[in-house]
Amino acid sequence: MLILAVASLPALIAMLGLTVDVGRLYVARAELQAFVDSAATAACYELDGTALGITNARAVATAGPGSGASVNRWDFATKTVASVQIAFSQTSSGAYETSPASGTGYRFIRVTASGPVPLYFVRVLPGVVSPRTVSATAIAGQGAQSSIGDGVAPFSPDAHDNLDLNFGFAVGQQYTLKWAPPGQRDKNFCAGDKGFLPGGGSSERGYIDVGQGNGNSALHDAIVNNDYNLAMPLTVGSLVIMVQGNKSVPDAIDERFNQDSDTTAATYSDYHGNGRRIIVVPVNDRGDPAVVVGFASFFVPPNSCGDKNNTPCCGEYLGSALKYSTHQSAGGPGLYAVKLFR
Numbered sequence: 001m002l003i004l005a006v007a008s009l010p011a012l013i014a015m016l017g018l019t020v021d022v023g024r025l026y027v028a029r030a031e032l033q034a035f036v037d038s039a040a041t042a043a044c045y046e047l048d049g050t051a052l053g054i055t056n057a058r059a060v061a062t063a064g065p066g067s068g069a070s071v072n073r074w075d076f077a078t079k080t081v082a083s084v085q086i087a088f089s090q091t092s093s094g095a096y097e098t099s100p101a102s103g104t105g106y107r108f109i110r111v112t113a114s115g116p117v118p119l120y121f122v123r124v125l126p127g128v129v130s131p132r133t134v135s136a137t138a139i140a141g142q143g144a145q146s147s148i149g150d151g152v153a154p155f156s157p158d159a160h161d162n163l164d165l166n167f168g169f170a171v172g173q174q175y176t177l178k179w180a181p182p183g184q185r186d187k188n189f190c191a192g193d194k195g196f197l198p199g200g201g202s203s204e205r206g207y208i209d210v211g212q213g214n215g216n217s218a219l220h221d222a223i224v225n226n227d228y229n230l231a232m233p234l235t236v237g238s239l240v241i242m243v244q245g246n247k248s249v250p251d252a253i254d255e256r257f258n259q260d261s262d263t264t265a266a267t268y269s270d271y272h273g274n275g276r277r278i279i280v281v282p283v284n285d286r287g288d289p290a291v292v293v294g295f296a297s298f299f300v301p302p303n304s305c306g307d308k309n310n311t312p313c314c315g316e317y318l319g320s321a322l323k324y325s326t327h328q329s330a331g332g333p334g335l336y337a338v339k340l341f342r
Contacts, residue, residue: 031075040140090108117134142331154209177281199288278297278326294335
């Protein structure tokens with residue numbers, strides 16, 4: 001019996017190793033996978049088509065999202081994720097580059113993390129080395145979207161050109177979010193709307209009903225808090241329901257503006273705030289009734305609404321829109337949302 005026990009001991013240890021060591025490898029890899037999934041997703045929100053966006057995304061992906069003692073930990077929270085490789089691409093399946101020359105079009109990020117896991121039992125088997133390296137990879141990207149529910153602001157600028165991907169707007173130019181009264185529109189206008197008048201009835205001001213109704217208080221809450229009840233997501237072709245008459249929109253815009261951490265930047269190129277001055281809106285076809293032809297993001301400049309009574313409220317056109325972000329997307333014109341692709 002003693003001889004039999006000694007002879008079977010390696011096999012017993014190997015079986016124990018399959019239970020303990022292999023299980024440990026699976027747990028460690030799952031922890032790394034959770035890290036790269038969250039790191040890639042958080043980093044993808046930083047991509048805005050600029051070199052700075054690439055730099056910020058790399059920093060977030062390396063450190064991992066969030067804060068506190070448990071962030072960036074794995075192997076039963078005993079180690080810090082130290083080996084992280086990051087690459088960027090313009091397509092989810094395209095060639096990934098570690099250091100793109102510019103951020104233009106780079107809306108996908110691949111994050112790979114790896115680390116050594118010590119083995120304690122299966123190392124009795126021949127050919128088994130310890131520690132064993134495990135790794136995990138995730139790809140997150142800004143995927144194109146055709147509709148939006150929560151997160152949209154209750155404004156709808158009129159497209160200057162329904163067939164243009166940028167709606168006839170020029171990036172960096174200011175366009176109307178709220179129109180001046182009908183008798184003032186030919187004298188008080190945003191710079192990009194010179195010689196342009198809105199479609200629809202003369203009482204339309206540019207703000208729309210996304211489920212909040214026509215009341216001043218509800219419109220205020222929709223602008224400041226995105227508090228509304230949109231029954232169905234807005235998509236291209238959706239009917240745009242205009243809110244008629246003059247409302248307290250300028251006060252709500254000012255309130256949201258003052259919630260930003262940067263209230264001094266005059267243009268988006270100088271902006272370094274928390275995103276409260278960025279809004280996502282549907283753009284309409286200027287019809288009567290109007291329908292959605294696409295989505296865009298706008299930057300609210302200082303003194304957006306002038307004297308508030310006879311002047312419009314203006315916003316700087318940024319182009320592409322990224323849901324739940326503090327800036328525009330890294331993609332071309334359109335609406336995007338961050339999601340995991342792998």
